[in-house]
Amino acid sequence: MSSMKKTLIASALLFATAQADTHLVESNRQASDEIAITLYNNGTALVNESRSVLLKKGINQLLLKDVSAQIRPQTTHLKNRGNSALQLIEQNFDYDLLSPHAMLEKSLGTSIEIRSFDPTGQKVQETATVLSTNGGLVLQYPDRIETGLPKDAQLIFKQIPDGLKASPTLSLLLASEADEAAPLEITYLTGGFDWQADYIATLSKNETEFDLTGWITLKNNSGTTFENSKLQLVAGDVNQTPNYGSPRMMKASMVVMDESAYLPSEESFSDFHLYTLPMKTTLKNNQEKQLSLLSANAIPLTKEYRFTHYVQDHSESKNRKAAIYLLIDNTEASNLGMPLPQGVFRVYQERDNGEALFIGENRIPHVAANETFEVNTGNAFDVSVSESVTQFERITKTRTQSSHQVIFKNAKKVPVVAKYTEQFGMKGWRLLSVSHEPSQKVGTSATWNIEIPAESSVTLTYKVDLETESK
Incomplete structure (x- = not known):
């Protein structure tokens, strides 16, 4: 450590102990030169703010007003872009905000009008x-004690009680080696933010492609x-330790048109993906805002009707409905090919009269480029299956043989393909006979x-040999 820095730190501690000749500096949001917010999927945001403040040589009490009310003070990092060396001695987060109730609480034992x-x-x-003020207001007048207030009463305070702030304030005790208009960069993590992607897909009438917003x-x-x-969004699962609260004080050390200009740019960053919005925006407190992420047309899809059955349950069913899945390739050939952040995928379909109806939604995970993802939109009304066990025989203590009948019904006016998966639950299984070969x-x-003609049914039968336990 240089002798200059040693001298600066020593003098800072001396001034901090004496609390003498401290220069008070207040900085509000209007003093900000630049604000950048990076939002994560887990309710956390990284705020990076540049402010110019006038510091005096020696000790400065810097009040940074209008920081996030859910700031995590222990994550604060301060950097001086100027020429003078700074030493951060102490910081306090003052989150007792000015309100009628707070003024009363801070006025306990004092007189008001x-x-x-x-x-x-x-x-x-x-x-x-x-x-x-515990459970109600108790006031002592010169001749009596009363609870509550008269109707339409006004309270008059001589001054704002100590400790109350009009806005969330981060108070920093700084030592500066010289007078300077210091360009400071303040970075911290905060709660209270969240973001997600919302997708709106409109299916074509023949259900072979869709437009996506x-x-x-x-x-x-x-x-x-x-x-x-300036807003940036991080897609990915960033690990964080639990936040058990914020201390008040701590010691710290230093398609028809080209829409691309209005859509976020995407880049890989470490093991995550970063989306940068092209224009600055205002995020008001208690506000939910939507901004455009992407727009693509004529994206091909595959629609599947799925059934899954577990043989070991020995369960039978009647008219069990098929689960509907849309399979989508996230590739450039499919007019996509970009990392898709996790979010809710909502699906609409146009009727013959042009009216769009909502047909289902599902949450999708983060989808990398060139991956295939699927959306479960619900259960089919007209495609069902009925399952039954027609014969069961125990061959040995560990082996069984059973015959199964699966009847597929399609009440739609068009043929469909049903994907039927039988889970045998063990590796020791063998099909003895089948009416349809498995794919x-x-x-x-x-x-x-199983291909099911329009307004028709198809029956699948099979016999299976199961080794129920290890020998």
Whole structure:
């Protein structure tokens, strides 16, 4: 450590102990040169703010007003872009905000004025001492003690009680080696923010392709409004330790048209994906805002009707409905090919008259480029299955043989393909006979793709030999 820095730190500690000649500097949001907010999927945001402040040589009490009300003070990082060396000695987060109730609580044991009106309408003003605000207001007048307030009463305070702030304030005790208009960069993590992607897909009438619009939904419940801010979004699961509260004080050390210009840019960053919005925006407190993420047309899809059954349950069913899945390739060939953040995928379909009806939604995870993802939109009304066991025989203590009948029904006016997966639950299985050959045998399951004509039914039968336990 250089002798200059040693001297600066020593003098800072001396001044901090003496609390003498401290220069008070107040900085509000209007002093900000730049605000950048990076939002994560887990309710956290990183705020990076640049402010120019006039510091004096020696000790400065810097009040940074209008920070997030849910700031995590222990994550604060301060950097001086100027020439002078700074030493951060102490910081306090003052989150007792100014309100009528807070003023009363801070006025316990002091006198306030109560202005009201008597039964004749004449103005009455009295002095009383605030005794308690616990469960209600208790006031001591010169000749009595009362609870509550007269109707239409006004409270008059001589001054704002100590410790109350009009806005969330981060108080920093700084030592500066010289007078300077210091360009400071303040970075901190805060709660109260969240974002997710919302997708709106409109299916074609023949259900072979769809148009897609993506929105970013931003939520600000941080207790603070951030105006004219640069926004970035991180897609991915960033690990964080639990936050058990914020201490008040701590010691710290230093398609028809080209829409691309209005859509976020995307880039890989470490093991995550970063989306940068092209224009600055204002995030008001307690506001939910939507911004455009993507727009794509004529995206091909595959629609599947799925059934899954577990043989070991020995369960039978009647008219069990098929689960509907839409399979989508996130590739450039499919007019997509970009990382898709997790979010809610809502599906609409146009009727013959052009009216769009909502047909289902599902939450999708983060989808990387060139991956296939699927959306479960619900259960089919007209495609069902009935399952039954027609024969069961125990061959040995560990082996069984059973015959199964599966009846597929399609009440639609068009043919469909049902994907039926039978889970045998163990590797020791063998099909002895089948009416339809399975399209796939993997591990402990077999899958059939059954073509069902319009307004018709198809029956699948099979007999299976199961090794129920290890020998």
